[in-house]
Amino acid sequence: MQMCDIGGLRLNYRIDGPEDGAPVVFANSLGTDLRLWDDVVARMPDGLRMLRYDKRGHGLSDCPPPPYSMGTLVTDAEKLMDALGFREAIFVGLSIGGMIAQGLAAKRMDLVRAMVLSNTAAKIGTRDMWEDRVAQIEEGGIAAISAGTMERWFAKPFYQTSGFPAWQHMLERTPQPGYIGCCQAIAGSDFMTPTSGLRLPVLGIAGSEDGSTPPDLVRETVDLVPGSRLEIIRGTGHLPCVEKPDEYAALLTEFFRAQGAI
Numbered sequence: 001m002q003m004c005d006i007g008g009l010r011l012n013y014r015i016d017g018p019e020d021g022a023p024v025v026f027a028n029s030l031g032t033d034l035r036l037w038d039d040v041v042a043r044m045p046d047g048l049r050m051l052r053y054d055k056r057g058h059g060l061s062d063c064p065p066p067p068y069s070m071g072t073l074v075t076d077a078e079k080l081m082d083a084l085g086f087r088e089a090i091f092v093g094l095s096i097g098g099m100i101a102q103g104l105a106a107k108r109m110d111l112v113r114a115m116v117l118s119n120t121a122a123k124i125g126t127r128d129m130w131e132d133r134v135a136q137i138e139e140g141g142i143a144a145i146s147a148g149t150m151e152r153w154f155a156k157p158f159y160q161t162s163g164f165p166a167w168q169h170m171l172e173r174t175p176q177p178g179y180i181g182c183c184q185a186i187a188g189s190d191f192m193t194p195t196s197g198l199r200l201p202v203l204g205i206a207g208s209e210d211g212s213t214p215p216d217l218v219r220e221t222v223d224l225v226p227g228s229r230l231e232i233i234r235g236t237g238h239l240p241c242v243e244k245p246d247e248y249a250a251l252l253t254e255f256f257r258a259q260g261a262i
């Protein structure tokens with residue numbers, strides 16, 4: 001783990017792989033930290049320089065008071081990549097991380113040469129839905145949304161695994177201001193128009209049982225970019241990189257190979 005000061009805000013990040021490896025960036029979802037990618041990074045082939053980070057208000061990164069805007073989250077990723085010398089990367093974004101990917105690709109084509117849009121969409125939920133979620137948290141803390149979130153994150157069989165409690169704990173220990181700030185950023189975001197204008201290789205990944213961004217929603221966004229492709233990982237929810245890391249890493253590896261990154 002290392003900290004990068006991007007101008008008054010410290011972001012926690014980690015880089016795996018050789019300095020001369022092909023650059024890859026992973027951006028995780030609401031209520032998770034960079035450990036979301038542990039099992040996938042461990043399965044990726046040699047020759048990749050893989051950066052992952054905790055977005056503001058999450059993990060070990062600083063947690064300024066909310067609200068946050070999506071533009072700010074995109075700028076954080078941009079500043080981090082500039083500071084660490086990541087250019088022309090393949091950007092893998094899951095959920096809100098996939099929204100950051102879309103915003104960054106539209107803003108800085110020099111930073112993003114291909115994208116994996118995993119369990120995400122140009123627009124996730126409605127403003128009312130996010131306002132309701134924030135109100136629930138303000139009243140009862142993140143614990144108040146924990147059970148419902150687990151139902152969206154995971155397919156039923158995962159509940160029986162020894163790994164399950166740690167993921168629920170990761171959600172519940174997310175700083176409340178950071179979680180709320182990111183809800184507000186998602187509530188105000190719609191990438192339909194900017195994403196339709198993107199021309200770069202895109203792989204979409206969806207989970208068949210995803211209760212937050214079901215496959216048809218992911219498909220609608222992925223289809224905005226000509227030549228893109230969607231893969232559905234059966235028997236997984238919103239976090240297929242956790243539930244089926246072998247399948248997830250195999251999809252990334254195949255896509256990275258097609259881009260000449262490995």
Ligand SMILES: O=C(O)CC1=CCC(=O)O1
Nearest residue numbers: 029030095096149152212
């Ligand atoms: O909590 C959820 O519903 C899942 C989710 C939506 C956006 C995100 O990043 O995670």
